[in-house]
Amino acid sequence: MRQQLGYDDIKAAAERIAGHVRPVAVAPAEVPGATGATRATGSAEGAELWLALEYLQYTGSFKARGAQNFLRAHREAGTLPDAGVTIASGGNAGLACAWAALRQGVRATVFLPANAPQVKIARLSSYGADVRLVGTEYAEALAACEEFAASSGALASHAYDHPLIAAGAGTLLEEIHARVPGLDTVLVAVGGGGLFAGVATAARQHGIRAVAVEPEHSRALNAALAAGRPVDVTVDSVAGDSLGARRATALAVDAARPEADGHGARSVLVPDAAIVRARRELWEERRILVEHGAATALAALLTNGDGSGDGSRDAITGTNTNSSTNTGTSYGYRPADGEKVCVILCGANTDPTTI
Template identity: 45%
Template sequence: MTVSYEDVVSAAERIGGHVLRTPVLESAPGRFLKLEQLQHSGSFKVRGAFNRILSAGELPEAGVIAASGGNHGLAVAYAARALGVRAEIFVPEVTSPVKLAGLRALGAQVTQTGTIYSEAAEAAAKRAAETGALKVHAYDQPEVVAGQGTTGLELMAQTGGVDTIVVAVGGGGFAAGVAVGSGILGGPSGTAGRPKLVAVEPERIPTLHEALKAGEPVPVEVGGIAADALGATQLGDLAYGILSRAGAQSVLVTDDAIVAARRTLWEEHHLVAEYAGATAYAALLAGVYVPEPGERVAVLVCGANTDPATLAHGRG
């Protein structure tokens, strides 16, 4: 099971009328911020949600079902409402009040259960077996990964190409999709100068880091301020296959570095980001990844579902 560049191109055609072509900000010469936090539902996740649902053909009467820390659920709920189908979303107890309120505002049926994402996912799988609803996985389905990969297609077109893409990782579906969509794996024949991928994770949720060490996805403990969005207990199998073949470089950042990055995005660029959304940027600000002179670097700011009242100070 994998995802091809052609799958991403097809996904772009399929979802084009449903998602935004998010802008790219050149924050300094050769430093680009891809603003996926401005996407419908507040994150890139809506790309994969639309592609999964639209690829399924006729939907069951029960509609769609998903488990999520929040952003994926918001995306599935948004897509379901836009397409006129029912959505049932399972979220863990760590899901923020902002995301819970957003899910309910979108008309989804919400069940909060379990302390972490994997427990909510187990409950959602059991419910899907009972109702026959279409399962929309947060990160480990080809259609979802292909949909997320359309971000990479856009980025390369908007920048004219970059040397390095810096992206946050939880379950790995976004990073894997971007690796394919940006041409790192399986791009058009004759593509030269393929970018490298720097995958950024909180120190307290090192799913890719530990998978690369072990040679396969392995369970990790989940904690820290970005757990509601990056809190997968294990990297997806699909993401592992893609990211390992893409030669992704895994780097870890502290919670303090994530807090500082989020604050900097607001203070210097007036960009709203949640902690997960600022995680990739934290790698550059904290010096965990240091670009070479002249290196063209794109950072994916991937989510904005946060309480805006907390932007001007520390944690919240």
């Protein structure tokens, strides 16, 4: 049976996790200028930029929302087994699952690639999780997790591909919408697409455009939209530790499809150089330290149509990419005059020495 995600799921998740996650904080920021220098909000273009500081969430990422919703929903339904919960994760989802399991008093067994950052492995252990390192890619860890779930009876969670996980993530947009009146657009970094699926579903309800931002060499959602279905992609990006899913969830593909009037979400790509630059500028200008995956959303405002510099022109046609269709491959995003944009900074589990 095909999984579905609707706005009612997000509202139910918001009620379920209320008081169990940290409400998101938002802060005004400068809109990047055409030459790379920053330009103050209220400039000639009149665009307004806000940052959603979700990296301040429990466990250091938005994943705490989906994990809480997943486990609390199963607790309500009486379907949490004695064997506990298990998950395969590049790090952040595993952290959130282990943390939520600790809060629920159940065991957590977490599978992740052996090349996951040590800071994430150490934190998993601090939450009492049974950490198992398998292979070098998420897909290998996932296969081992599925085998463990089948043999042990543990409840299998997922890093992104589940309606309860995506609905929990979508509660973030509900809070942003309440804090930034008149919001036009939200920029979301995409790996497997759980955050995007939830955010885009809620954004559509409120008439807000959702822009999916992916590294050009880790583009699971972009490739799925081109193919009309989820497909496997290769992963080779500086943000691969958190945005390294080889296949996007169908929930994200559904959320990105345009409506009958042509309006809907956008998919854009950014080069690794822009991701590194966005992460460095967040630190140098604001003392905000995030992982490369979180900086990916901001990198869209620093990327030109040819994958460099600043601007937003279609890499194939040379046209402006602010259109809300999903045709072609677009690099970067430039706000229109007077557009109010929010960039989600979704995670901060990173090694500070890599800045």
